[in-house]
Amino acid sequence: MACEFVIPGERSELLRSGRVRQYVVQEVLPVRQLAEHIQAFKLAFRSTGPLALLDHFDTPYSVLSQFRAVEPSLQEQTLDLLVKAVSQHSSDLPAVLDDTTLKPSARLDHLNALKMSCYLLTQLIEAFDNQNYKEELANVGPVGKARKLKSKSGAFDWELARAHALQVLNQLLQLEIRRLWPMGQVEEEFSRLITSCCCHILECPSIGQVKNKATREAVAHLLGVMIKRYNHMLGATLNVIQLLQHFEHLPPVLAQSVTTWATEYGLKSIVGEIMREIGAGEGGRESTGARCCAVFLTELADRIPEIMAPNISLVLDLLNGEEAVTDAYRRLYLNGESSKPQTLVQNLTALLFDSNVDSIKCLEQLVSEFVQKNEIKPAVIQLLWERLTEKVASTPLERRAAVILLGMAARGEPEIVGSNLETLYTVGLGPRVREQQDYQLARDTCLAIGKLSQGKKKLLGGSAISFRLPSDHQLFSHISDAVTDGFCSPSPHWRPFAEAAVALVYQLSENPDRLCGHLLLCCASLLTNHQEEKADDPPSEQTEETAEVKATEVCPDSPSTLPAHVLGNLIATVGHVALQQMLHLERAVGPEMQRRRLNREQQEVKQKMKGKTTVRERTLTHLPPTPCKPNGLLLLLCSYVTLSVIEI
Known part of the structure; x- marks a missing residue:
């Protein structure tokens, strides 16, 4: 055969030539002549093997083109011939590929026969699949279950025949068939031919049934070979995503296929690729x-x-x-080796710093749920404390992860933080953190301690108030020291820490406005001191030019200057205190006044029932509540800071 067989995009393309020396179907045989030509194909196959297709391609092509009009027995004979042709070629090709004296024309013949047989076989598989699916729909039993379909002869079982055909294709693809191509690279059209057939099979709703187990396994192995030997990693990843988006019956089937690729073919990286594509593309959860x-x-x-x-x-x-999500993470992190404290903490740490904000929120929900159900054992919590306090060797990043995970666990059980509160603020807000200016750890410590505010204190009568600490508690001294010690620091992490610190004061202190007023006063004093220190700096070695600049800076007539970050730190802190004060009035003071008013009204009702209510008591009860005024020191401080900024 001197021409080249080109795998078509559409079947009709084989009826016309697209380029010189391209194979073209000479004639689509009438249905009544197919039996005769199939018999001739059989005889040729017996004598010349799979190369018989070079002269008899038009016969199976005609069966394929008129598939629905062809008798089932002829359909089955054609399928059987093609399966045998591919199988025989698989046996013959090793010797052909190793033959160094093989002529280019003979190599081209084998390549053409290979492409022809694979094209016809995959197309026939799809044709049988389509026909079988339509017959299943037309033969649904009284309880909605399709009857098993056989040909009129009763000997043909399509499920078994399909699995066998796929296994034969898999056997062929295990060979180094790329050596048949001139450049030693399998053409993309050939790879697409095989993978498209596999995807078509998976689209069938019945693929997940027990009777199709052999077919599912054959498809998984066939795609595994294509990924490993034919550079189909990206294509397979996209195929999986597309199939999941359109076919609800495929998640278990594809999960098993991916498992096969990862475990039996060593293709673990495709798991990450698929997960990356899913995470990037599935924004709409509905x-x-x-x-x-x-x-x-x-x-x-x-x-x-x-x-x-x-x-x-x-x-x-x-x-x-979405579910089964808690179960998924339980299997990932709380079963087997993964549940050991060291392994679990290491896995959660890695997950924590490889997640975005939304993912971290989800992780917090999962960790808190596991703690509530006692699935995260005390040994894990103990290891986190040991990492934070460096009783076991840990990096700064691992210390941060420990305090974040402790905060997540405290959402499920606040006592985890409450019982070790002193340890937490001593380590996370102590002198060493301030010396190292590790304001990320300090911020995470404040957020973890903030979980205590979720606790409620029960009062008589069934009402509840938020958990609060007295204003002279050592926690607030550590917060104040950590904020003021780093006030002049250029670290970009100081402001997020200061915001978390101010928020924590308002969450837990009984008098947050007074504490924060004092904090602002200290910061404003530091600003003034910093300005005076700059003016009083002793002279150092300098050139004439720098001396002139220095003289200009300290000239009484010139305005005072400060590093922008110091002034920015003060303004940011004042702004956040103001915000928290407003929220405090809305969330804490207002509800507390309402609670007290309700208590007074309840007492009045009780007294009325006893007939002891006086006119004066009724009058006082119905007086409007005294409006809450912001702390005077806080207002004075804000005014002072504003004036200081204007002067500067």
Whole structure:
């Protein structure tokens, strides 16, 4: 055969030539002549093997083109011939590929026969699949279950025949068939031919049934070979995503396929690629595709938790939006080796710093739930405390992770932080942190302690108030020292810490406005002192030019200057105190006044029932509550700071 067989995009393309020396179908045979030509194909195959297709391609092509009009027996004979052709070629090709004396024309013949047989076989598989699916729909039993379909002869079982055909294709693709191509690289059209057939099979709703187990396994192995040997990693990743978005029956099937690729073919990296694509593309959690992706990930977590774990942060937000999510993470982190304290803490630490804000919120919800159900054991909490206090060797990043995870656990059980509060603020806000200017750890410490505010103190009568600490508690001294010690620091992490510190004071202090007023006073004094120190700096070695500049800076007629970050720190702190004061009035003072008023009204009702209410008491009860005035010191401070800024 001197021409080249080009795998078509559309079947009709084989009826016309697109370029010189391209194979073209000479004739689509009439249905009545097919039996005769199939018999001739059989005889040629017996004598010349799979190369018989070079002269008889038009016969199976004609069967394929008129498939619905062809008798079932002829359909089955054609399928059987093509399966045998591919199988025989698989046996012959090793010797052909190793033959160094093989002529280019003979190599081209084998390449053409290979492409022809694979094209016809995959197309026939799809044709049988389509026909079988339509017959299943037309033969649904009285309880909604399809009857098993056989040909008129009763000997043909499509499920078994399909699995066998896929296994034969897999056997062929295990060979180094790329050496048949001139450049040693399998053409993209050939790879797409195989993978498209696999995807078509997976689209069938019955693929998940027990009877199709052999087919599912064959498809998984066929795609595994394509990924490993034919550079189909990206294509397979996109195929998985697309199938999940359109077919609700596929999550368990695809989860098993991906498991096969990762475990039997060593393709662990594709798990991360698929998770990355899902995390990047599934923003809408209400879509069917997003739900299918979540089910798929949960199924995958059940099978290969250790492979999923390093990439779980990529899809954490999606899983939180769907289920079986708690179970998935339970399998990932709380079963087997993963549940050991050292391993669990290490995994959660890695997950924590590889997540975005939404994913961290989801992780906090999961950790708190596990703590509430006692699934995170005390040994894990103990290890976190030991990391924070450096009783075990830990890096600064691991210390931060420890305090963040302790805060997450405290959401489920506030006593985790409450029982070790002194340890937490001594370590997280102590002299060493201030000396190292580790304001990220200080901020995370404040956020963890803030979980205590979720606790409620029960009062007589069934009402409850938020947990509060007295204003002279040592926690607030550590907060004040940490904020003021770093006030002049240029660290970009100081302001987030100061915001968290101010918020914590308003969360836990009985008199937050007074404490924060004092804090602002200290910061304003530091600002003034810093300005005076700059003016009184002793002269140092300097050139003539710098001396002139220095003289200008200290000239009485010139305005005072300060580093921008110091002034910015003060303004940011004042602004956050003002915000927290407003929220404090709305959330704490207002509800407390309402609670007291309700208590007075309840007492009045009780006294009325006893007939002891006086006119004066009734009058006082109905007087409007005295409006809460902001702390005088705080107002004075804000005015002072404003004037100081204007002067500067």
